[in-house]
Amino acid sequence: MQGPKPKPIVLTERQRAELERISRRATNPQRAVTRAKIILFAADGNANQQIADRLEKPRETVRMWRRRWLEASEGLEAAEADEDERTLGRSVHPASSDRPASTRWTGHVQARTTVRHHRAGL
Numbered sequence: 353m354q355g356p357k358p359k360p361i362v363l364t365e366r367q368r369a370e371l372e373r374i375s376r377r378a379t380n381p382q383r384a385v386t387r388a389k390i391i392l393f394a395a396d397g398n399a400n401q402q403i404a405d406r407l408e409k410p411r412e413t414v415r416m417w418r419r420r421w422l423e424a425s426e427g428l429e430a431a432e433a434d435e436d437e438r439t440l441g442r443s444v445h446p447a448s449s450d451r452p453a454s455t456r457w458t459g460h461v462q463a464r465t466t467v468r469h470h471r472a473g474l
Contacts, residue, residue, distance in 0.1 A: 358415070359422055361395040364432055368395065390417045 363371070374380055374388040386407060393403045400418065404411040 358394070358400055358418055360397070361391060361418065361421060363391070363395045366432060367428065368392070387417050390414050391421050394418050394421075 371388040371392050375385050375392065377385075386409065389407060390403055390409075390413075393406065394400075394414075398406075400411050400414045403409075403414045407414075
């Protein structure tokens with residue numbers, strides 16, 4: 353029995369390009385590559401189970417990263433307004449990275465994290 357249909361993910365051209373860059377770069381950690389692929393496949397309209405089967409990951413993992421991307425979308429939209437490609441890249445990485453389960457990516461948290469990553473040169 354299938355659950356409710358997941359919320360769709362809509363990517364801008366810049367977000368898609370950054371996620372594709374992450375998924376293709378051989379030096380990126382495998383978990384970052386997998387997370388980028390999850391978001392890309394979800395944006396292409398694939399169901400969670402299809403993505404899980406394709407990537408050989410649990411469906412719960414796919415659901416979690418889809419949800420985290422959607423939670424971070426406000427901060428990503430703010431980064432998208434910035435003309436600097438590096439700003440978007442610094443915003444996409446935290447949206448697909450590990451974080452404590454008790455926190456949420458609000459616009460404020462996303463902005464603060466982006467600034468912190470910028471200062472660290474990430």
